Amino acid sequence: MDLSDTPEELAFREEVRAFLSAHLPARLSDRVRAGKSLSKEDHEAWHAMLNTKGWLAGSWPKEYGGAGWNAVERHIFEEECALAYAPRILPFGLAMLGPVLQAFGSPAQKDYWLPRILSGADWWCQGYSEPGAGSDLASLKTRAVRDGDHYLVNGQKTWTTLGQHANMIFCLVRTDPAAKAQEGISFLLIDMTAPGVEVRPILLLDGTAEVNEVWFTDVRVPVENLVGEENKGWTYAKYLLTHERTNIAGVGFSIAGLERLKHIARIERSGGRPLIENPHFAARLAKVEIDLMAMATTNLRVISRAAEGQAPGVESSMLKVKGTVIRQEINDLTRRAVGPYAMPFVSEALEGANEPPVGPDYAGPVAAQYFNNRKLSIYGGSNEVQRQIIAKTLLEL
């Protein structure tokens, strides 16, 4: 048992750090640190910088233009990026669709779509959820009917993250309504600029518009955009979900969030002393930090097993539950830390370029972040669904 990085791991960590300090623009890290949203161009710029270095697709094999990292290297990269307040790498093309295409796509699909994910030629979004199909994803109703060398698609997706920026959406669609729920589903790539696709924003409770409804009315999709076999989409979807759940613990985000919280708590004062010295506050802070230290280690235990080739099963569900609970607790403490200045709701649109922030500069986004991150325990398979998975494995009933 040795908890420290191996010399190779240490060297890799140093290399990542050096790259970030040389190439991550302060313009971006300042926005991430301050909890501000990033524009489409911001995301694209960061992806392009990583792609130039060959680090955009950490988990992809080298033959597809990826870095070919193992789980430990990926973890080191993700942790260092979070600590440097780098923008997150958007998962839709890179972590979700890419692995599915590599595993199940035709040679032509791999040749065409994978380089475009890396170059940023396409912006992908995920069309799984529907108004009636959330946790029970297999009950989805969006219909695709074969019509010559096209599918005719009708239906609605919802909660589509960043769909407003996307030109492509990968969708689960029903191709065989007669079959058992899981067996009549196909995995289809749909051009969002095609006639009949409509995107409507959903305003979230924190004032952001990061998710959308996507409507399909007689949208014609060429059959070559079917991934794998017809009616086998559920298998690919599940494969994708296991990839979605890597880095689900969000350790780097929690560590960075905790650092920011401590920074704030050293500046804020309570009863004439720094808030960080207030016994009640200090106790809450200590508790979440202790939880985080242990969770980070659980995460590493899972990762090192994965690096040896063992696929994480129920562990990823455990990490999702604990990881999101910890992140949400840090968000809660941060909102408390700023006191009455959590109340102003000064959206970025209202922030004049020359106007100072209301209250201390760190206070602005904390309440919004607290509310926005309620999503962490809802999406990617809700925490209830994860607990159900854990219990099923454990009890074998």
Place this chain on the structure above:
Amino acid sequence: MNFELTSERQMLQDTLRRYLGDRYTTEVRNRIIESDAGMSAEIWRELADLGIVAALFTEDQGGFGGLGFDIVTVFEELGRAGVVEPFLDTAVLAGGLVADLGSEAQRAVLERVVGGEAQLAWAHGEPTSRYDLSHVETTARSLDGGIELNGRKSVVVNAEAAEALVVTARESGEPDDPEGLSLFLVPGGTPGLSLRGYPLMGGARAAEVTLETVHVPEAARLGPAGDVYSAIERRVAMANVALSAEALGAMETAKALTVAYLGTRKQFGRPIGTFQALQHRMADLMIELEQARSAVILAAGHMADERCSRERHVSAAKNLIGRVGRLVAEESIQMHGGIAMSQEYELAHIAKRIVMLDHRLGDTDHHMERFIAFSHV
């Protein structure tokens, strides 16, 4: 022992619940929140006509209520409907201070407050005071028979709509001394008074207020010079009971929405309310909500006590409400799933309101410390 509302309060509750149920729909409320004013003058007037403001003052102050149970009756209903109009600031805080301390001339404004024609705000908190009531750095000094005020006030709710601000300023002592504080009525638009307004996460508006050589006449002084801390503390206690009742009403709505949703939302071919994982949490939520109701009743019933007992009960309520409020807001969102994240859905505002109420006049931790302090005197 009698836990029934008096017939007058029952009537008030019924009237208010009916009016708000019909008039203050989610759609109307969302429109109000998005408006520039952040409140509806029309609804303010209608509620005043129903006697809502009058219910927050005693008879000799020109109202017909003003006691702990009147306040909680009104605010529970305001909370239930997610009302954002600043009754707390105009009536309980600023209006209350004028009623408690004002001269006859100063109290003239109350008639218009009760009638729904005038609004007020209390400018007390400062950029570094957090929830500390005695931390006041804004200064007041006598100058040629008048008074000059200098300082900064933060998150002053309703400052823009108020025709006058009740400003707390220090005439003597150190920033944390309870002694040496005075109150002044400063009309909006007084030279040297500047506001930077903004909307609040839970609805309504507030402002950062700067007082730069603001001159007011001696007649603007509200109450005795340098000796208003105990009056402030009493009013803040009343306001904290009001906030607790408001949160309670909002939690009732969150619970009702969640119960209804659990009964109608189907996944895996059955209502999600049939999953025991959600049932038990709903049960816990209900248990905690009853605890919250008791804490509010307990605090309202001790409003007329001597300081120590009053403050202890108020802090107990605000602490418990803060804890239960977070639980109810977070669990209601979680048990709804994605839909609760949408601003359009009624729960979004209600949940934000519940959580943000914790940031007014002392949060869960602040009131835990205060409860401990008042338990050992």
